[in-house]
Amino acid sequence: MTRFIHPNLSDVPLASVLHALSDPVRLKIVRALDQDRIAEGEGLACNCAAPEGLPRATVSNHFTVLRGAGLIEARKEGTKVIHRLRRPELDKRFPGLLDAVLNAAAAT
Amino acid sequence: MTRFIHPNLSDVPLASVLHALSDPVRLKIVRALDQDRIAEGEGLACNCAAPEGLPRATVSNHFTVLRGAGLIEARKEGTKVIHRLRRPELDKRFPGLLDAVLNAAAAT
DNA sequence: GCATATAGTTCAATAATCCCGAACTATAGA
DNA sequence: TCTATAGTTCGGGATTATTGAACTATATGC
Numbered sequence: 001m002t003r004f005i006h007p008n009l010s011d012v013p014l015a016s017v018l019h020a021l022s023d024p025v026r027l028k029i030v031r032a033l034d035q036d037r038i039a040e041g042e043g044l045a046c047n048c049a050a051p052e053g054l055p056r057a058t059v060s061n062h063f064t065v066l067r068g069a070g071l072i073e074a075r076k077e078g079t080k081v082i083h084r085l086r087r088p089e090l091d092k093r094f095p096g097l098l099d100a101v102l103n104a105a106a107a108t
Numbered sequence: 109m110t111r112f113i114h115p116n117l118s119d120v121p122l123a124s125v126l127h128a129l130s131d132p133v134r135l136k137i138v139r140a141l142d143q144d145r146i147a148e149g150e151g152l153a154c155n156c157a158a159p160e161g162l163p164r165a166t167v168s169n170h171f172t173v174l175r176g177a178g179l180i181e182a183r184k185e186g187t188k189v190i191h192r193l194r195r196p197e198l199d200k201r202f203p204g205l206l207d208a209v210l211n212a213a214a215a216t
Numbered sequence: 217g218c219a220t221a222t223a224g225t226t227c228a229a230t231a232a233t234c235c236c237g238a239a240c241t242a243t244a245g246a
Numbered sequence: 247t248c249t250a251t252a253g254t255t256c257g258g259g260a261t262t263a264t265t266g267a268a269c270t271a272t273a274t275g276c
Binding site: 045046047056057059060061063064076078079080081 | 250251252253254255256
């Protein structure tokens with residue numbers, strides 16, 4: 001089993017972050033994780049953060065893309081993988097970006 | 109010759125805008141157009157806004173993507189096609205988004 | 217008007233990505 | 247150990263992206 005790779009955000013190009021956010025499913029995941037963060041939750045498992053009805057392989061790939069772009073962080077807990085938004089780091093690297101995206105996502 | 113299609117921004121999903129912005133070449137184009145806007149220019153032709161050395165077909169496609177996402181507006185002037193950022197409309201539809209992206213792009 | 221130049225677009229074929237079923241791995245509990 | 251849960255990985259079909267070549271549209275000179 002892979003140990004999850006979490007890039008240093010300073011190594012992540014803006015285009016990669018935008019690409020990770022440019023998919024409806026991944027946007028939903030990011031929104032769910034932000035909601036969990038606001039509610040001071042413990043993080044969310046894949047199947048909780050993703051829209052229902054999607055094939056597992058597809059969901060897994062979306063999480064890999066989000067991890068690769070430095071947007072989320074994963075840790076294993078029992079059989080589950082728990083995810084968290086890397087909010088503080090993202091805000092530092094790209095100030096206002098996630099706010100604007102989540103804001104826009106909430107409005108639609 | 110095609111008449112350019114400029115979608116109503118209220119019809120454009122957030123994911124499409126982010127996808128249009130998620131490419132280094134298109135980011136450069138958007139930045140160049142924003143610089144031109146700040147300088148109160150008349151807009152830029154394809155070959156002025158895009159990085160040099162790219163094949164024409166590729167550049168043309170990138171502009172088509174940007175138009176399709178409602179980010180830019182095109183008009184014909186002689187043999188050229190002049191482009192402008194749809195800044196006010198974008199800011200209204202997705203407040204803060206373009207600012208954050210251009211800001212982030214400028215920092216890198 | 218006709219040839220030439222400039223500026224993009226469109227077409228078509230190859231290259232790169234994405235999606236998802238099926239098989240696999242890891243952990244927990246009975 | 248057997249079964250269930252939660253994801254990951256693999257493979258190949260579907261979708262997108264890239265780009266050379268041919269085409270369209272406008273302008274300028276002869």
